[in-house]
Amino acid sequence: MTASPTARAQRPRRSSRWVPGNHFELLENGEEFFPRVFDSIRNARSEVLLETFILFDDKIGQALHAALLEAAQRGVQVHVLVDGFGSPDLPPEFIASLVQAGVHFRVFDPGGRRLFGQRLNLLRRMHRKIVVVDGELAFIGGINYSADHVADFGPQAKQDWSVAVRGPIVAHMHRFARRAVLPRHEQKRQRRTPLPELPHAGSADALFVTRDNDLHTTxxxxxxxxxxxxxxxxxxxxxxxxxxxxxxxxxxxxxxxxxxxxxxxxxxxxxxxxxxxxxxxxxxxxxxxxxxxxxxxxxxxxxxxxxxxxxxxxxxxxxxxxxxxxxxxxxxxxxxxxxxxxxxxxxxxxxxxxxxxxxxxxxxxxxxxxxxxxxxxxxxxxxxxxxxxxxxxxxxxxxxxxxxxxx
Structure with missing residues (x-):
């Protein structure tokens, strides 16, 4: 793994006013969430941006891997950002096959020192779960890419929710996700580019709200x-x-x-x-x-x-x-x-x-x-x-x- 220059925590401008004209679809648990995300990636035309705290090499991680690999092989720009603490044990071949296919795979705060076998980089994690496809469809919620989010995992399967989003608020999510994964010179160009005007998809007003350790702490x-x-x-x-x-x-x-x-x-x-x-x-x-x-x-x-x-x-x-x-x-x-x-x-x-x-x-x-x-x-x-x-x-x-x- 070769480290790029230190990237400062992102300080993008967020939607501070209610954005009208959006549609939100509630997705409960992995049974509803994973098929929608994987189908969207497989149908992507130009770009996939994905951030997650946890990505495991299990049946869910392998299904995501296959969808990302297929998208990259047909020319879709694929950017993935995982957290180094939440996703510490991905096999080298899991990542290498994606990178060789053209996926831009990044790790937030990778590695970290260990003391008596325990990792020390516990604090200030990248805990977001966001997907944006073609700048038009987004997903956000609490569901990670691991098998414990589907019922057949057993008694320890998790109860969780996410949403699929269409409408003008997706432009705000898209700009934020791109700044999270792109090099700094690309981030500067993004700041100069006006937000695209996406068509209204529903009747919901929305805000995209984030928390960081810089300008948006609360x-x-x-x-x-x-x-x-x-x-x-x-x-x-x-x-x-x-x-x-x-x-x-x-x-x-x-x-x-x-x-x-x-x-x-x-x-x-x-x-x-x-x-x-x-x-x-x-x-x-x-x-x-x-x-x-x-x-x-x-x-x-x-x-x-x-x-x-x-x-x-x-x-x-x-x-x-x-x-x-x-x-x-x-x-x-x-x-x-x-x-x-x-x-x-x-x-x-x-x-x-x-x-x-x-x-x-x-x-x-x-x-x-x-x-x-x-x-x-x-x-x-x-x-x-x-x-x-x-x-x-x-x-x-x-x-x-x-x-x-x-x-």
């Missing part, structure tokens, strides 16, 4: 808080890794106290036990304000979706935890559309009714004071985590291009 969290402050009827959040900062917790509590039905769907059968332990530290604080908490117990929850009232929704890669809100590079779409909101609400309502256990407030007892003290300490720990997250190891990530013939 954008995704800010849109959550804006929506929670405006909520009047209902809020439903399904999020795999839930340990948000105090401002977001405060917004949830205030919404519930003014009569909004606030429901959280969190992990009941987590892929990492510490996830449930961390979230449960907040339960008492939230339940006392009237927030309803449901633990999804059918299999691990990996989703990152939310809705507010009858219009606002969001789907993307961002969890509501310190990694996603203060360290990782993330991307979400925010959608303003009644039909999409209603569809997502129906899916989440079914999940709560059929596959979740509602958490009930604990009765007061001998350890009531200890529980209150624990809640107070956790609350104020959250209040300061954006500050102390800035003290964690910070480095300039590199994006390395794999060149033909490189080992």
């Amino acid at each position: 954008d995704i969290e800010r849109h959550y808080r804006i929506a929670l402050r405006a909520a009047r009827e209902r809020v439903v959040i399904a999020n795999a890794y839930f340990f948000p900062g105090w401002r977001l917790v405060r917004a949830l509590r205030r919404a519930a106290r003014r009569g909004v039905q606030v429901s959280l769907i969190l992990q009941g059968e987590p892929d990492m036990p510490i996830v449930k332990t961390a979230a449960s530290l907040l339960y008492d604080h939230l339940l006392r304000a009237g927030v309803r908490i449901y633990e999804y117990c059918e299999r691990p929850l990996h989703g990152k979706v939310a809705l507010v009232d009858g219009q606002w929704s969001t789907v993307g890669s961002s969890n509501l935890d310190p990694l996603s809100l203060s360290l990782n590079l993330e991307a979400n779409v925010v959608i303003r559309d009644e039909a999409f909101n209603d569809l997502l609400y129906g899916r989440l309502q079914r999940l709560m009714q059929d596959s979740c256990k509602q958490v009930r407030p604990q009765p007061q007892g001998a350890f009531e004071g200890l529980r209150l003290l624990r809640g107070y300490c956790v609350y104020h720990l959250m209040r300061w985590f954006p500050t102390w997250a800035g003290w964690l190891p910070r480095h300039q990530p590199t994006i390395s291009l794999v060149r033909p013939g490189a080992q």
Whole structure:
């Protein structure tokens, strides 16, 4: 692997105003997501841009590999960016066959030192999951390219969502994805090129919102808080890794106290036990304000979706935890559309009714004071985590291009 010059974290201009005329198709789990993405790549005419945190050499990774290889062999420009921590063990022949066919394969922060066999480059990961085909069709969500996103994987198969996107917002996603993978001189040319005017594909207004460690450190969290402050009827959040900062917790509590039905769907059968332990530290604080908490117990929850009232929704890669809100590079779409909101609400309502256990407030007892003290300490720990997250190891990530013939 030959490293290209150090690439600074991208600082592209994002869509700061609602972009009208879009269509969003909700894709639940790998069964709906993978066939759509693979077919789109196979039908690509000129370009495929793909970013992912995880790409494994399993049946899903091999299916993606075949689609990318076929596209590149017939002259489609294919750019792939994977995270070096999330995708550490791809066989050399897996990558080499793509590169030799003309795929531009890049790794975000590759390698990394190890201590007692453990990788040390855990922080500030490229956690986005974006695909853009021909600048016209995009996919974004929380689904990685691994077999644990399809049901036949077994009890540990993940529950997740993504969306297929058409319409003018795709131009914003396309420009961002190109800047993430292109060399710096190409990025400068992109900045001088006006956005293409894509035809309207539906009735949804949309924002493309990202988080980085430079200019957009709190954008995704800010849109959550804006929506929670405006909520009047209902809020439903399904999020795999839930340990948000105090401002977001405060917004949830205030919404519930003014009569909004606030429901959280969190992990009941987590892929990492510490996830449930961390979230449960907040339960008492939230339940006392009237927030309803449901633990999804059918299999691990990996989703990152939310809705507010009858219009606002969001789907993307961002969890509501310190990694996603203060360290990782993330991307979400925010959608303003009644039909999409209603569809997502129906899916989440079914999940709560059929596959979740509602958490009930604990009765007061001998350890009531200890529980209150624990809640107070956790609350104020959250209040300061954006500050102390800035003290964690910070480095300039590199994006390395794999060149033909490189080992």
